[in-house]
Amino acid sequence: MTDTTTVRRRTALLEVQDVAVHFGGVKAVDGITLEMRPGQIYGVLGPNGSGKSTLLGAMTRLTPLTRGRFVLDGKDYTRRPARTVHHMGIARTFQTVRLLEDRSVRDNILLGQDTLPKQQRKEAGARVEEVMERVGVREVAQLRPDELSYGMQRRVEFARAIIGRPRLLLLDEPTAGMNSAERAEIGVLMKQLLEEGITQFIVEHDVQMMVDTCDYLFAMNFGKLIAQGTPQEVVRHPDVQEAYLGKGAGRDA
Amino acid sequence: MQDLLNAATLGSIYLLFALGMALVWGTIGILNFAHGATFMFSAFIGHMVSKETELPFLGVIGISVLVGAVISSLTQLLAFQPILKRSKSQHAAEMRILIGGIGVAAIPLALAQRETRSSPFGFNSSYKSEVFEVLGLRLTTTSAIIIVAGLAIGVGLTVWLRRSRQGLALRAIGVDAETSAGMGVNRPLLAFTTMAVAGGLAGLAGALLTFHLGAIAPETGDQLVIKAFAIIVLGGLGSMLGTVIGAYVLAGAETFVLVMNWGTWVDAVSFGLIFLILLARPQGLLGRKEVRRT
Amino acid sequence: MSDWYYMNVVLIQTTLTTLLLALSIQVPLRFGVFSFAGVGAFGVGGYGAAMAMVHLEWSTWPAVLAGTLAAGAAVFVLGLVVQQLSGLYMGMATIAFTLIVSVVAVNGGDATGGAGGLYGALGEITMTHIVLVVLAVVALLQWTEMKGLGRRIDTVREDPELANALGINIAGYRQMSFLVSGLIGGLAGALTTLLRSTITPAEVNFHLVIVALTAIVVGGSRSWIGALIGAVIFVWLPTVLSFVEEWEKVAYGFIVAAAAIYLPTGVLGVAKDSWHRFRTREERARVAAALQETS
Numbered sequence: 001m002t003d004t005t006t007v008r009r010r011t012a013l014l015e016v017q018d019v020a021v022h023f024g025g026v027k028a029v030d031g032i033t034l035e036m037r038p039g040q041i042y043g044v045l046g047p048n049g050s051g052k053s054t055l056l057g058a059m060t061r062l063t064p065l066t067r068g069r070f071v072l073d074g075k076d077y078t079r080r081p082a083r084t085v086h087h088m089g090i091a092r093t094f095q096t097v098r099l100l101e102d103r104s105v106r107d108n109i110l111l112g113q114d115t116l117p118k119q120q121r122k123e124a125g126a127r128v129e130e131v132m133e134r135v136g137v138r139e140v141a142q143l144r145p146d147e148l149s150y151g152m153q154r155r156v157e158f159a160r161a162i163i164g165r166p167r168l169l170l171l172d173e174p175t176a177g178m179n180s181a182e183r184a185e186i187g188v189l190m191k192q193l194l195e196e197g198i199t200q201f202i203v204e205h206d207v208q209m210m211v212d213t214c215d216y217l218f219a220m221n222f223g224k225l226i227a228q229g230t231p232q233e234v235v236r237h238p239d240v241q242e243a244y245l246g247k248g249a250g251r252d253a
Numbered sequence: 254m255q256d257l258l259n260a261a262t263l264g265s266i267y268l269l270f271a272l273g274m275a276l277v278w279g280t281i282g283i284l285n286f287a288h289g290a291t292f293m294f295s296a297f298i299g300h301m302v303s304k305e306t307e308l309p310f311l312g313v314i315g316i317s318v319l320v321g322a323v324i325s326s327l328t329q330l331l332a333f334q335p336i337l338k339r340s341k342s343q344h345a346a347e348m349r350i351l352i353g354g355i356g357v358a359a360i361p362l363a364l365a366q367r368e369t370r371s372s373p374f375g376f377n378s379s380y381k382s383e384v385f386e387v388l389g390l391r392l393t394t395t396s397a398i399i400i401v402a403g404l405a406i407g408v409g410l411t412v413w414l415r416r417s418r419q420g421l422a423l424r425a426i427g428v429d430a431e432t433s434a435g436m437g438v439n440r441p442l443l444a445f446t447t448m449a450v451a452g453g454l455a456g457l458a459g460a461l462l463t464f465h466l467g468a469i470a471p472e473t474g475d476q477l478v479i480k481a482f483a484i485i486v487l488g489g490l491g492s493m494l495g496t497v498i499g500a501y502v503l504a505g506a507e508t509f510v511l512v513m514n515w516g517t518w519v520d521a522v523s524f525g526l527i528f529l530i531l532l533a534r535p536q537g538l539l540g541r542k543e544v545r546r547t
Numbered sequence: 548m549s550d551w552y553y554m555n556v557v558l559i560q561t562t563l564t565t566l567l568l569a570l571s572i573q574v575p576l577r578f579g580v581f582s583f584a585g586v587g588a589f590g591v592g593g594y595g596a597a598m599a600m601v602h603l604e605w606s607t608w609p610a611v612l613a614g615t616l617a618a619g620a621a622v623f624v625l626g627l628v629v630q631q632l633s634g635l636y637m638g639m640a641t642i643a644f645t646l647i648v649s650v651v652a653v654n655g656g657d658a659t660g661g662a663g664g665l666y667g668a669l670g671e672i673t674m675t676h677i678v679l680v681v682l683a684v685v686a687l688l689q690w691t692e693m694k695g696l697g698r699r700i701d702t703v704r705e706d707p708e709l710a711n712a713l714g715i716n717i718a719g720y721r722q723m724s725f726l727v728s729g730l731i732g733g734l735a736g737a738l739t740t741l742l743r744s745t746i747t748p749a750e751v752n753f754h755l756v757i758v759a760l761t762a763i764v765v766g767g768s769r770s771w772i773g774a775l776i777g778a779v780i781f782v783w784l785p786t787v788l789s790f791v792e793e794w795e796k797v798a799y800g801f802i803v804a805a806a807a808i809y810l811p812t813g814v815l816g817v818a819k820d821s822w823h824r825f826r827t828r829e830e831r832a833r834v835a836a837a838l839q840e841t842s
Binding site (some may be wrong): 284312332335336339340344345347348349350351352353355356357358359360362363364366474479483484486517518520521523524525527528531532 | 757
C-alpha cells in the first residue's frame with residue numbers, strides 16, 4: 001500500500017494544494033486540493049458561479065491566489081509570473097472567443113507557438129498545416145475570425161492551444177455555443193490528443209458531454225470540492241444532484 | 254489677501270470650465286477635447302453679435318450659453334454618437350473620441366483665427382465693470398459675479414447629481430453603462446442632454462472670462478483643456494466636489510507661482526500636478542476607489 | 548523630374564521628418580500604449596543636438612546621436628514611471644511630459660536660449676543622409692511588424708491577458724516601446740533642428756501632437772506604411788488644397804474628425820481590408836455555402 005501511494009505521488013502531473021481565491025469577501029475558490037495524473041481527461045462540474053473558471057484562472061496564475069500551492073511535475077510554480085506558465089507546458093482556452101481580429105486563422109494559430117523556445121517553435125511551426133487539418137479549419141486558413149461561424153472560431157482557439165504540444169491543456173467550456181455534431185467532433189479530438197499524451201482539464205456545464213469524455217470528474221459548489229471519482233460515481237453523488245437540481249429535487253423526480 | 258481674491262476669481266473660471274468637462278467625462282465617459290473650442294467659440298459669437306449691436310450683460314451671457322450648448326450637442330450628435338455606435342469596445346472608442354474631439358476643436362479655432370487674424374477679441378456691451386472695496390480689498394463686479402456663479406453652479410451641480418433622479422441615472426451610467434441601460438436609462442438622450450449642459454457651462458465660462466479680462470485670444474481654449482484635465486484628475490474622476498476643490502487648488506498654486514515672480518513656470522504647475530497626482534494617487538483626492546489601471 | 552525635386556526639396560525633407568515624428572507616436576500605439584511622449588522626445592532630441600553643436604561645438608552626427616540618445620533615455624525612464632497608468636491617463640501624463648519639456652526650455656537660461664530658442668545649429672545634413680536614416684528606421688519597424696514578433700505585438704495591444712497566458716512579457720514589450728518611441732522622436736527632433744539651424748520652445752507644443760496623431764489616424768495606426776501615407780497627405784495637402792488656402796485649417800479639422808468616425812483603421816486599413824476580401828473571395832464563398840447547407 002505504502003509503495004503504491006509513493007509511486008502515485010511521484011507521477012502526479014499537477015498537484016493543487018489547499019488553493020483559495022477570495023475577491024474581497026467573496027470566496028470564489030475556498031480550499032481546493034486535488035491531483036491530476038498524466039494521461040487522463042479530467043473534468044470539473046458545477047453550477048454557474050461555483051468557482052470552476054476561477055480555479056482554472058488561478059492554475060494559469062492569471063488570477064491572484066489568496067493561499068495555496070500549485071506543483072507541476074514536482075516543481076512549485078505558485079510564485080512564478082503568469083507568462084512563465086505557458087513555457088512550462090500548460091496551455092489554455094478561454095470561456096469567450098479571444099482571437100486577434102485583424103489576423104488570419106493561420107496567424108492566430110501560430111501565435112500559440114510564438115513564445116516557445118526556438119527548437120520547439122520550429123517543430124510546432126512545421127505542424128501548423130497538420131493542426132489546422134485536424135481541427136478542421138484548413139479550408140479557411142486565410143480568413144479572419146469574424147468571417148467564421150462561432151463553432152469554427154472555437155476550433156481556432158483549440159488549435160492555438162495545442163500547436164505547442166502542451167503537457168496539460170486547460171479547456172474553459174470548449175463546446176459552449178456549438179451544435180451537437182460539433183460537440184461530438186471536439187470530444188473525438190480530445191480523445192485523440194489524449195492518445196498523444198496531452199493531459200486535459202475541462203470546465204463545462206454540459207453533464208452528458210463530461211460523462212462521455214472524461215476519465216475522472218470533480219464537482220464544485222460554493223468554491224469547495226463536493227465530490228470526485230469516476231463520472232458515474234460523481235453524477236450519482238447526492239450532493240452533486242442537490243447542487244444541480246436544488247434541494248429535494250432528487251426525491252421528487 | 255488680495256492674492257487670495259485673485260486666486261478665487263481664477264479658480265471660479267477654471268471651475269466653470271472644468272465642471273462641464275468633468276460632468277461629461279465622469280458620467281458618460283467622454284473626454285471632450287473640443288470643450289476648449291466650444292468655450293472660445295461661444296465668446297467669439299458673442300463678440301460677433303455685439304459688433305453689430307451693443308448688448309447688455311445678460312444678453313451676451315445668454316448668447317454664449319446658447320451657442321455653447323448648440324456646439325456641444327452638435328459635437329455629440331455628429332461626431333461622438335457615430336463613433337460610439339461604430340466602436341466595438343469602450344477602450345477603442347476612447348481613443349477615437351479623443352482624436353475626433355481634436356478634429357472638431359480645430360474647426361471653430363480655425364474659423365475664429367481667420368476672422369480675428371489670431372488677435373484677442375472682446376465684447377461691445379453696455380455693461381461696464383466697476384471697482385469697489387470690501388474690507389480693504391479691491392474687487393470688480395465681474396470678479397464678484399464670477400466667484401458667486403462658480404461657487405453656486407459648482408455646489409448646485411454637486412447637489413443635483415447626488416439628489417435628483419436624473420443625477421442618479423447619470424451616476425449610474427458612469428459606474429456601469431450596461432446595467433443602467435438594462436434598468437431603463439435612455440443613454441443617448443441623457444448623453445445628449447449632458448453634453449448640451451456642459452456646452453452651456455463652457456459658453457458661460459467663455460463669456461465671463463472675456464468680460465473679466467476684456468478680451469481673450471482664440472487659442473485660450475486649448476490651454477484650458479489641459480488645465481481642466483489636471484483639475485479633474487486632481488479632484489478625482491466622477492466627483493464633482495473633487496472638481497470644485499481641484500479648480501481652486503490649481504488656481505491657488507498658479508497664483509502663488511505668479512506672486513513669487515516665477516511667472517514663466519506657471520504652465521508647469523498644472524502639468525506637474527497631473528504627473529504627481531497620477532503617480533501618487535491615481536483616483537484623485539475624492540475619486541471612486543475603482544482605479545483605472547491595467 | 549530634377550526641376551520638380553529642387554522646387555520641392557524642403558517639402559520632401561519635411562515629409563520625412565514628419566514621418567519620423569509620426570512613427571515615434573505610432574510605435575507605442577501599436578503596443579496598446581497611449582503615449583504622446585514621442586513629441587517630448589522630439590523636443591529633447593532637438594535641444595540636445597542644438598546644445599551639443601552650439602555649446603560643445605560638436606560636429607553634426609555626434610550631436611544628432613547625443614540628442615537621440617538623450618531623448619531615448621528620457622522617454623525610457625518616463626515609461627518606467629508611468630507604466631501602471633492606463634488609457635487616457637497615460638495619454639494625458641505623457642502630454643504633460645511633452646509640455647514640461649517646453650516649459651523647461653523656456654526657463655533654461657543660456658543653455659536653451661530661453662523663450663527665444665537656440666540659434667546657429669546648422670548641421671551638414673543632405674537629403675541622402677535623411678533618406679538613409681529613415682530607411683534604417685523603417686527597416687527596423689518592418690522587422691517588428693513581421694512574423695512572430697508582429698503577432699506578439701498585436702496580441703499585447705489587443706488582449707493583454709491573452710498575451711500573458713501565451714507567455715509574452717507585456718511589461719518588457721511596453722518598456723521597449725517607450726525606448727524606441729523616444730529614440731525615433733529624438734532623431735526626428737535632432738534632424739529637424741539641425742536642418743533649420745534653430746529650435747524654439749514654441750515648436751514643442753500641442754500642435755505637434757496633433758500633427759503626429761492625425762497623420763497616423765488618417766494614414767493608419769498599425770504599420771509604418773500608414774504613417775508614411777499620413778505624413779505625405781498632411782505635408783502635401785496644403786499645396787493641393789491651395790485653391791481653398793484660407794479654409795485649409797478648417798478642412799484639416801473636418802478631415803481628422805471624419806477619419807476618426809468613418810476610418811478607424813485609416814487609409815491603409817481600408818486598403819488592407821479590400822485586398823483581404825479580394826484575395827479570400829473564394830474561401831468566403833465556400834464558408835457561406837457551407838453555412839447555408841447546415842441551416
